[in-house]
Amino acid sequence: MRFSFMGKHGGSHPEENKSRTSKLPIVDASVPKIMVYPVSMHIGAPAKPIVEVGDKVKAGQVIAEEGGFVSANVYSSVSGEVIAIEKRGKIGGGEVDSIIVKNDYEYTKADPIVEPGRSQDMSKDEIIQTVRKAGIVGMGGATFPTAVKLSPPPGMTIDTLIINGAECEPYSTSDHRVMVEHADEIIHGINLSRALFPQLRRIFIGVEDNKPDAIKALEEASAEYDDIFVRPLKTMYPQGSEKNLIKSMTGREVSPGGLPAEVRCVVANTSTIRSCYRACEFGEPLIERIVSVSGTPIREPKNLRVKIGTPMDSLIEDCGGFAAVPGKVLGGGPMMGKTVSDLGVPIIKGTTAITVLTPEEAEQGDSHDCIMCSECLNVCPVSLQPILISEAFERGNIDKAQELGAMDCIECGNCSFICPSKIPLLENIRSAKAAIKAKEEK
Amino acid sequence: MAQAIDVKGKLQVGPSPHVRSKRTAAWVMDQVLIALIPPTIAATFFFGWWVLGMVAIGIGTAVASEYIYQKLTYKPIKIHDHSAAVTGMLVALSLPVTAPIWMIMFGSIFAIVIVKQLNGGIGRNYFNPAVAARVTIKALFTPWLANWVLPGGLLGSGFRGVDAIGSATPLEFIGNGAQVVPEQVPELFDLFMGFNLGGNVGETSKFAILIGMLYLIFRKVINPKVPILYILTTFVVMALWSSFNWNFEMTHILTGTLFFGATYMATDYSSGSLTPEGKTVFAIGCGLLTAIFRITLDHPGGVGYSILIMNALAPFIDSKLMPRIYGHKRRPQTKFDRQSNNA
Numbered sequence: 001m002r003f004s005f006m007g008k009h010g011g012s013h014p015e016e017n018k019s020r021t022s023k024l025p026i027v028d029a030s031v032p033k034i035m036v037y038p039v040s041m042h043i044g045a046p047a048k049p050i051v052e053v054g055d056k057v058k059a060g061q062v063i064a065e066e067g068g069f070v071s072a073n074v075y076s077s078v079s080g081e082v083i084a085i086e087k088r089g090k091i092g093g094g095e096v097d098s099i100i101v102k103n104d105y106e107y108t109k110a111d112p113i114v115e116p117g118r119s120q121d122m123s124k125d126e127i128i129q130t131v132r133k134a135g136i137v138g139m140g141g142a143t144f145p146t147a148v149k150l151s152p153p154p155g156m157t158i159d160t161l162i163i164n165g166a167e168c169e170p171y172s173t174s175d176h177r178v179m180v181e182h183a184d185e186i187i188h189g190i191n192l193s194r195a196l197f198p199q200l201r202r203i204f205i206g207v208e209d210n211k212p213d214a215i216k217a218l219e220e221a222s223a224e225y226d227d228i229f230v231r232p233l234k235t236m237y238p239q240g241s242e243k244n245l246i247k248s249m250t251g252r253e254v255s256p257g258g259l260p261a262e263v264r265c266v267v268a269n270t271s272t273i274r275s276c277y278r279a280c281e282f283g284e285p286l287i288e289r290i291v292s293v294s295g296t297p298i299r300e301p302k303n304l305r306v307k308i309g310t311p312m313d314s315l316i317e318d319c320g321g322f323a324a325v326p327g328k329v330l331g332g333g334p335m336m337g338k339t340v341s342d343l344g345v346p347i348i349k350g351t352t353a354i355t356v357l358t359p360e361e362a363e364q365g366d367s368h369d370c371i372m373c374s375e376c377l378n379v380c381p382v383s384l385q386p387i388l389i390s391e392a393f394e395r396g397n398i399d400k401a402q403e404l405g406a407m408d409c410i411e412c413g414n415c416s417f418i419c420p421s422k423i424p425l426l427e428n429i430r431s432a433k434a435a436i437k438a439k440e441e442k
Numbered sequence: 443m444a445q446a447i448d449v450k451g452k453l454q455v456g457p458s459p460h461v462r463s464k465r466t467a468a469w470v471m472d473q474v475l476i477a478l479i480p481p482t483i484a485a486t487f488f489f490g491w492w493v494l495g496m497v498a499i500g501i502g503t504a505v506a507s508e509y510i511y512q513k514l515t516y517k518p519i520k521i522h523d524h525s526a527a528v529t530g531m532l533v534a535l536s537l538p539v540t541a542p543i544w545m546i547m548f549g550s551i552f553a554i555v556i557v558k559q560l561n562g563g564i565g566r567n568y569f570n571p572a573v574a575a576r577v578t579i580k581a582l583f584t585p586w587l588a589n590w591v592l593p594g595g596l597l598g599s600g601f602r603g604v605d606a607i608g609s610a611t612p613l614e615f616i617g618n619g620a621q622v623v624p625e626q627v628p629e630l631f632d633l634f635m636g637f638n639l640g641g642n643v644g645e646t647s648k649f650a651i652l653i654g655m656l657y658l659i660f661r662k663v664i665n666p667k668v669p670i671l672y673i674l675t676t677f678v679v680m681a682l683w684s685s686f687n688w689n690f691e692m693t694h695i696l697t698g699t700l701f702f703g704a705t706y707m708a709t710d711y712s713s714g715s716l717t718p719e720g721k722t723v724f725a726i727g728c729g730l731l732t733a734i735f736r737i738t739l740d741h742p743g744g745v746g747y748s749i750l751i752m753n754a755l756a757p758f759i760d761s762k763l764m765p766r767i768y769g770h771k772r773r774p775q776t777k778f779d780r781q782s783n784n785a
Contacts, residue, residue, distance in 0.1 A: 014461060093455060170461070243768055253769045322447040328454045339455040362460050368523065370565045371467050372711040374665075377718065382768035385716070388778075403776040405767040413459030420465045427457055 010244070010381040011236035012414045014170050014335060016210060020301040021173040021294050026181055029291075029304035032314040033103050036088055037063060037074050038096040041308075041348035042137040043144045044070030049099055055082045060110040060285050063099050066132075072145045072349075073135035076101050077287035077307035079108035089345045091331030092338030098346075101309070112283020119188070119280035124195050127280055134279035135286045135349070140164060140175070140240065140269035141332055143350035146276065149268070150196055152261035158197040162249050162267045163190065165207040165214060166233055166240030169333025172353040174290040175270045177303045179207065179214035182274055183221035189273035190228060192280060197266070203228045204249040205270075210235040237335060238412040242267045244381050256408055271352075291315065291347055295356030299323040306347050312354060313343035327359030334361075335413045365422035376415035376425055382408050386415035390428035398439060401432040409433065467564075471524035473663045477654035478531050478706065484636055484647035489539040493643050496534040496546055503550035504530025511559050525564050529553050532572035532706055535644025536699075537579070545583060549575040569753045570713040573703070577746040613698045613736065621684045623693045630689070633696035645702035655705040664709040668725045672704040675729025676736075683737055700732060703745040713753040716778075719763040720756065727752045727759075 040046040047064035057063055057076040064074040080103045088098040113133050114126075122130070132147035152158055163186065167175040179186065190203050205222070207215050209232040222228040231249060233239045243254050245267055252263035260267055268276075271289060278284045287308055294301035299320030306315060312329065316322070330337035331351050347354075376386040384405050392400035406429055415425040485493040508526040512519050521527075533549040553571035561567040616623055632638055636647030645651070658664040673695050680691035695701070708714065708728050715724040728748045735744030761778035 255769045328460055334461040335459045341453050341455050365462050372565045374716050383765040404774050408767050417459045418463050420467045420470055
């Protein structure tokens with residue numbers, strides 16, 4: 001049985017383009033001489049640098065400490081010397097304070113963050129503290145600090161854990177390979193959560209049905225647990241959106257602006273739960289992640305094990321460079337990924353993939369009049385009427401955009417993708433959201 | 443390895459999503475034009491080569507009047523979206539083979555200028571241009587319309603085949619209070635295929651229209667529930683009215699403009715409902731009204747009136763049936779209004 005997040009509408013089918021990397025085993029990326037660690041690779045307060053230029057650092061040493069409750073530690077992923085702390089470009093544009101480390105290629109390791117080998121015996125508080133210390137954030141792209149997510153507000157019980165292995169973005173295969181190659185670590189990570197949520201009754205792992213090998217690996221790894229259910233999801237974008245996964249797995253809907261915990265759910269990405277396990281079991285902070293590098297201009301696409309802080313150009317060289325002129329280089333996939341203007345920007349904790357599009361593939365098309373085909377309504381996963389919000393915004397009617405639910409938009413991009421008149425629907429809705437926020441802050 | 447291609451300063455930046463579906467508005471309109479080919483072929487077969495002339499006049503006049511209107515009003519020329527061509531083809535196929543040339547031209551100009559452009563242009567017109575043109579022609583020019591022309595066709599007198607001019611359509615025998623099918627009405631199979639049937643050229647062969655309908659459904663250009671619910675609703679009402687006389691309700695759904703209107707007109711984007719549930723109500727409403735008009739009126743035309751009335755109601759229906767947003771308890775409570783392209 002396949003689970004889809006909705007019966008009558010929602011979801012689109014952009015070309016998957018995963019076949020070039022979906023069968024390739026993960027390989028180690030080369031590690032360049034210069035590594036770049038932004039102090040803000042998560043949602044929340046930036047981390048505060050605790051090293052100075054000239055300091056020697058070890059691999060796995062904290063170089064910037066969390067700057068608040070919603071924040072995360074930043075670690076050096078190599079050993080070497082801090083050569084600068086300065087503003088550097090980031091994925092999505094703009095600049096962020098970054099710690100630059102010159103790799104000495106010694107890989108001198110810092111002490112593990114906790115004593116290895118005792119993850120089974122950890123208490124709830126120990127697990128949360130370890131996840132927090134390890135600097136783990138949502139690795140599916142959202143980059144929300146995981147320790148905060150794993151500590152629901154008092155009075156809220158969690159009965160369902162949902163592991164998000166949908167990986168609905170075209171081109172991306174990093175989660176896919178993690179599920180195939182490290183299914184056991186994902187299951188170990190799930191078992192840690194039993195200590196966190198005593199009322200836990202069911203664990204669902206949602207995987208799109210275009211990844212039968214991942215489903216099989218997870219089913220085998222979880223065979224001995226009768227409360228872990230691997231749920232094949234219909235391949236449809238955006239199956240992996242948190243709200244929609246909760247709906248398709250449990251039938252529950254999170255209220256506007258609410259947390260999954262209010263419907264007794266916690267959702268975590270496959271790579272995130274694996275990192276939680278590795279932090280608790282081996283004392284490893286989050287200094288590595290899997291990144292798929294693909295797209296037509298990439299000569300030899302790969303799934304790479306990447307040290308966080310590695311600039312993009314190093315990974316693209318690992319993949320043979322460009323065989324054709326790239327139009328857009330994205331951190332993430334083509335639906336929700338962010339563009340980069342310079343390949344020197346580093347991979348951060350939430351970078352699932354590098355996707356490179358040719359100028360033709362990235363062509364947005366000229367915008368024309370709406371023909372009222374209603375496709376944007378049909379594909380919206382949260383049942384908005386994107387064209388009406390977009391038009392209300394264009395008329396300057398911000399109240400109307402709000403009444404039509406602009407703030408409920410999850411920015412999946414389906415409406416802009418599907419529109420035959422190439423109307424920049426999501427752009428307009430984003431602008432409407434910004435205008436609503438500005439109005440409410442007055 | 444050195445990078446062979448220098449990308450510095452050449453990469454595009456911008457907001458997501460970074461890919462677009464290949465479908466364009468013109469492609470969508472082209473699919474409708476393609477779906478109108480089977481009825482056109484059938485019409486040519488039954489009524490002669492002149493049908494192609496009618497279609498050419500309809501399309502030519504519609505496209506030309508849109509071009510001239512946009513030129514005269516200093517608006518961007520939008521004939522390349524092919525929607526005017528669709529309207530012109532629908533107008534031509536909605537007329538009998540005896541329709542004079544000026545009537546086809548009048549219909550196309552009326553549809554494009556008055557119904558479409560003066561109401562805001564593509565995507566904004568509340569009424570279906572081809573339906574409005576057809577109803578207007580019927581109201582104004584009935585004396586010039588020898589409505590029920592029996593075909594001569596390619597096998598008969600060739601170019602503009604007219605063998606006989608009938609005085610009444612089958613609808614007049616089964617409408618206006620009738621509950622059984624009199625003998626004068628053709629067999630169901632003939633009604634379905636369009637054999638020996640008169641009427642407006644495009645709507646005679648339900649078989650050909652069905653091919654067009656299936657094509658549009660297969661191409662995901664129309665929502666299948668609109669034509670299906672429309673026809674089914676008429677069928678059910680007629681079944682109740684005739685106390686389940688199978689022959690009566692089948693004759694009804696295979697007669698007149700029902701198939702043609704349900705496939706190509708009730709599915710029109712701008713004049714139909716936008717919301718998923720609105721589409722359901724719209725289609726059922728069309729079916730109910732068509733059945734009621736056929737039972738009560740003493741002349742044909744129920745499909746046209748029904749679609750126009752539902753066109754007028756569509757914004758109201760949509761405002762009441764806006765989809766409930768994820769996580770919300772109620773539907774959005776706001777008026778359904780749209781801005782004109784002219785504004």
